[in-house]
Amino acid sequence: MNKIKVGILGYGNLGQGVEMAVHQAEDMELVGVFSRRQPSQLTTESPTFSVDELEKMKDQIDVLILCGSSDKDLPKQGPYFAQYFNTVDSFDTHNDIPAYFNKVDKSAEDGGYVSVISSGWDPGLFSLNRLISEAILPAGETYTFWGPGKSQGHGAAVRQVEGVKDAVQYTIPSQKLLDEINQGHSIEYTSTTAHVREVFAVLEEDADPEQVEQMIVNMENYFKDYETKVCFISQEELDRDHGGVPHGGRVIRQGYTDESNQSLYEFRLNLDSNPEFTAAVNVACARAAYRMAEKGMVGAQTIFDIPPVLLSPKSAEELRRELL
Amino acid sequence: MNKIKVGILGYGNLGQGVEMAVHQAEDMELVGVFSRRQPSQLTTESPTFSVDELEKMKDQIDVLILCGSSDKDLPKQGPYFAQYFNTVDSFDTHNDIPAYFNKVDKSAEDGGYVSVISSGWDPGLFSLNRLISEAILPAGETYTFWGPGKSQGHGAAVRQVEGVKDAVQYTIPSQKLLDEINQGHSIEYTSTTAHVREVFAVLEEDADPEQVEQMIVNMENYFKDYETKVCFISQEELDRDHGGVPHGGRVIRQGYTDESNQSLYEFRLNLDSNPEFTAAVNVACARAAYRMAEKGMVGAQTIFDIPPVLLSPKSAEELRRELL
Structure with missing residues (x-):
C-alpha cells in the first residue's frame, strides 16, 4: 500500500500533535515539518524545512496540514496553500467560517485540490x-x-x-x-x-x-x-x-x-491534551481529504461533507464486518 | 420545495415511530402505510394500503422505509424491494450484516436505487x-x-x-x-x-x-x-x-x-422510546437515501457512507453558518 504523504506547516503545540498522530497512523508517512523558523531550530527527529521550500515540494506531499493560528496565520495561509495542496486546517473563529470557507473553496477549486477546513472538536x-x-x-x-x-x-x-x-x-x-x-x-x-x-x-x-x-x-x-x-x-x-x-x-x-x-x-470529550486531540482529528480528516481528492472531488469541505468511511484506514467491508 | 414522499412498510412499533418522525420532518410527506394486514384494520389517520399495492405505486414513493423484523421480514423484503425503491431498513443481526449488505447491494444496483441498511442506533x-x-x-x-x-x-x-x-x-x-x-x-x-x-x-x-x-x-x-x-x-x-x-x-x-x-x-443515548428513536434515525437516513439517489448514486449504503450534510433538511451553507 502506498502511504499517504503528509506535510506539517507550523510547529507549535498543534503541529507537534499532528506529528505524533501521523506516527500512529499506519497508512501515513511524514514528509516533513515546515516552519518560518530556521529548520535547525526545531527540536524534532522529523525532516525540517523552511516554509519557502513548500511550493517546490508540492509533488511530494499528498496532504498539507496547516497548524497555524486562526487569527494570524490561517486567513492568509488557508486560501494560499489551497491552490497547491490538499489541505486540512482547524480554523476556529466561528463567525468568520462562512467567509473563510468561500475563500478557501475558490482557491481549492482553481487548483483542483480538496481543503478540509475547521477540523478539530469545536468546530469539528x-x-x-x-x-x-x-x-x-x-x-x-x-x-x-x-x-x-x-x-x-x-x-x-x-x-x-x-x-x-x-x-x-x-x-x-x-x-x-x-x-x-x-x-x-x-x-x-x-x-x-x-x-x-x-x-x-x-x-x-x-x-x-x-x-x-x-x-x-x-x-x-x-x-x-x-x-x-x-x-x-x-x-x-x-x-x-x-x-x-x-x-x-x-x-x-x-x-x-x-x-x-x-x-x-x-x-x-475529556482530553488530557486539547492540541493533541485536535491534531488527531486533523490527521483523520487528512486521510479523508486525500481520498476525496483521489475520487476527483475539489473545493473546500467540512466534517459535514465527509462520508465517515473515508476517515478510517480500514476498508468499507472491514468496517461493516467489525464495527457496524 | 418538493417534499420527499415516504412510504412505510410494516406498522408495528417501528412503523408507528416512523409515521411520527415523518410528521416532524418539514421536508417530507407520508404517502401511506403498507401492511400485510387488511388496511382497514390499521388504526391510523394516514392512508393505508395492502402490501400488494406497493409495486404499482412505485412512482409515487421516493423512499420506502422497511419496518419489519430482522429475523422474519427483512431477509426477504430488503433485497426484494431494493429493486423497486430507494429503501431504508434497520437490519440488526450483526453477524449477518455483510451477507445482507451484498444481497441488497446487488438488487439496488440492478434497479438503480439507493438502499441504506442497518440504520438506527446499534447498528447505526x-x-x-x-x-x-x-x-x-x-x-x-x-x-x-x-x-x-x-x-x-x-x-x-x-x-x-x-x-x-x-x-x-x-x-x-x-x-x-x-x-x-x-x-x-x-x-x-x-x-x-x-x-x-x-x-x-x-x-x-x-x-x-x-x-x-x-x-x-x-x-x-x-x-x-x-x-x-x-x-x-x-x-x-x-x-x-x-x-x-x-x-x-x-x-x-x-x-x-x-x-x-x-x-x-x-x-x-438515553431513550424513553427505543422504537421511536430508531424510527427517527431511519427518517433522517431516508432523507440521505433520497439525496444520494438524486446525485446518481446506486447500491447499498450504511451510515458509514453518508456525508452527514445529507441527513439534515438544512442546506450546507446554513449548517456551516449555524452549527459548525
Missing part, C-alpha cells in the same frame, strides 16, 4: 453532533457545555491584568444544569449560567490581591456575568500543577420523538 | 461512533455499554420459563466500570462484567418462586454468567410501571494521543 466533532442530533430529533434543544478544561484566551486575558505575573483559567460546566438534564428536565441555558470560571494566578510582588481579583472578575466579555473563582498561588505551584492543556466538553440534545417521550443524545 | 449511531473514535484515536480501546433499558429478547426468554405468566427484563450497565473509566483507569471489559440484568416477573398462581428464579438465572446465553436480579411483582404493577420501551447505552473510546495523554470519547 461537536459541530457534527449538533448536526446529526438535530437532523434526527428536529423537536428539541441542543446545548453545548465546554470544560472542564483550560481556556487559552481567558488565561491570556488574566495575564494582561496589572499585578498578575502569570495565570491560567479553567472553564467548568455547571453540574447543576447537567444534573437537571439527566433528570429529564428542560433547562434555562445561557453560556454564562452553564459555566463557572476558575482562575489560578500568581501575583506580582507588590500587588494587592483584592484589587487584582476585582479587576479579573469584572472584566467585560471574559468574566463579568460569570461565576468566577480566583485563587492566588505561587509560581512553583502554577508550574507544577497547571502545566497541561486539558479540555473537553459535551454537546447534548434533549429531543422529543412524541409529546412525552424524550431522547437524550450526548457526545462528550 | 453506535457503529458510527465506533468508527470515528477509532479513526481519530488508533491507540486505545472501545467499549459498548447497553442500557439502562428494556431488552425485548431477554424478556421473551423469561416469559418462556415454566411458572412465569409475564415478564420484562432490563439491562443495566455496570456503574463500577463506568466510574473506573471516568477516573481514567483501563478496565477489564467483557459483556458479562459490564452489564447487570434485572427481571420483573409475574408468577403463575401455583408456581414456586425459588424454582422459577433458579431457572431464570441459570438460563444459558441469556442470564448465566451475568449478575441477575429477579423481582416478582403483580400483573397490575407490571402493566402500570413497566409498559414503556426505554433503552440506550454508550460507546466509549479510551484513546491515547501519546504515552501518557488520554482522550476519553463518549457517545451516550
Whole structure:
C-alpha cells in the first residue's frame, strides 16, 4: 500500500500533535515539518524545512496540514496553500467560517485540490453532533457545555491584568444544569449560567490581591456575568500543577420523538491534551481529504461533507464486518 | 420545495415511530402505510394500503422505509424491494450484516436505487461512533455499554420459563466500570462484567418462586454468567410501571494521543422510546437515501457512507453558518 504523504506547516503545540498522530497512523508517512523558523531550530527527529521550500515540494506531499493560528496565520495561509495542496486546517473563529470557507473553496477549486477546513472538536466533532442530533430529533434543544478544561484566551486575558505575573483559567460546566438534564428536565441555558470560571494566578510582588481579583472578575466579555473563582498561588505551584492543556466538553440534545417521550443524545470529550486531540482529528480528516481528492472531488469541505468511511484506514467491508 | 414522499412498510412499533418522525420532518410527506394486514384494520389517520399495492405505486414513493423484523421480514423484503425503491431498513443481526449488505447491494444496483441498511442506533449511531473514535484515536480501546433499558429478547426468554405468566427484563450497565473509566483507569471489559440484568416477573398462581428464579438465572446465553436480579411483582404493577420501551447505552473510546495523554470519547443515548428513536434515525437516513439517489448514486449504503450534510433538511451553507 502506498502511504499517504503528509506535510506539517507550523510547529507549535498543534503541529507537534499532528506529528505524533501521523506516527500512529499506519497508512501515513511524514514528509516533513515546515516552519518560518530556521529548520535547525526545531527540536524534532522529523525532516525540517523552511516554509519557502513548500511550493517546490508540492509533488511530494499528498496532504498539507496547516497548524497555524486562526487569527494570524490561517486567513492568509488557508486560501494560499489551497491552490497547491490538499489541505486540512482547524480554523476556529466561528463567525468568520462562512467567509473563510468561500475563500478557501475558490482557491481549492482553481487548483483542483480538496481543503478540509475547521477540523478539530469545536468546530469539528461537536459541530457534527449538533448536526446529526438535530437532523434526527428536529423537536428539541441542543446545548453545548465546554470544560472542564483550560481556556487559552481567558488565561491570556488574566495575564494582561496589572499585578498578575502569570495565570491560567479553567472553564467548568455547571453540574447543576447537567444534573437537571439527566433528570429529564428542560433547562434555562445561557453560556454564562452553564459555566463557572476558575482562575489560578500568581501575583506580582507588590500587588494587592483584592484589587487584582476585582479587576479579573469584572472584566467585560471574559468574566463579568460569570461565576468566577480566583485563587492566588505561587509560581512553583502554577508550574507544577497547571502545566497541561486539558479540555473537553459535551454537546447534548434533549429531543422529543412524541409529546412525552424524550431522547437524550450526548457526545462528550475529556482530553488530557486539547492540541493533541485536535491534531488527531486533523490527521483523520487528512486521510479523508486525500481520498476525496483521489475520487476527483475539489473545493473546500467540512466534517459535514465527509462520508465517515473515508476517515478510517480500514476498508468499507472491514468496517461493516467489525464495527457496524 | 418538493417534499420527499415516504412510504412505510410494516406498522408495528417501528412503523408507528416512523409515521411520527415523518410528521416532524418539514421536508417530507407520508404517502401511506403498507401492511400485510387488511388496511382497514390499521388504526391510523394516514392512508393505508395492502402490501400488494406497493409495486404499482412505485412512482409515487421516493423512499420506502422497511419496518419489519430482522429475523422474519427483512431477509426477504430488503433485497426484494431494493429493486423497486430507494429503501431504508434497520437490519440488526450483526453477524449477518455483510451477507445482507451484498444481497441488497446487488438488487439496488440492478434497479438503480439507493438502499441504506442497518440504520438506527446499534447498528447505526453506535457503529458510527465506533468508527470515528477509532479513526481519530488508533491507540486505545472501545467499549459498548447497553442500557439502562428494556431488552425485548431477554424478556421473551423469561416469559418462556415454566411458572412465569409475564415478564420484562432490563439491562443495566455496570456503574463500577463506568466510574473506573471516568477516573481514567483501563478496565477489564467483557459483556458479562459490564452489564447487570434485572427481571420483573409475574408468577403463575401455583408456581414456586425459588424454582422459577433458579431457572431464570441459570438460563444459558441469556442470564448465566451475568449478575441477575429477579423481582416478582403483580400483573397490575407490571402493566402500570413497566409498559414503556426505554433503552440506550454508550460507546466509549479510551484513546491515547501519546504515552501518557488520554482522550476519553463518549457517545451516550438515553431513550424513553427505543422504537421511536430508531424510527427517527431511519427518517433522517431516508432523507440521505433520497439525496444520494438524486446525485446518481446506486447500491447499498450504511451510515458509514453518508456525508452527514445529507441527513439534515438544512442546506450546507446554513449548517456551516449555524452549527459548525
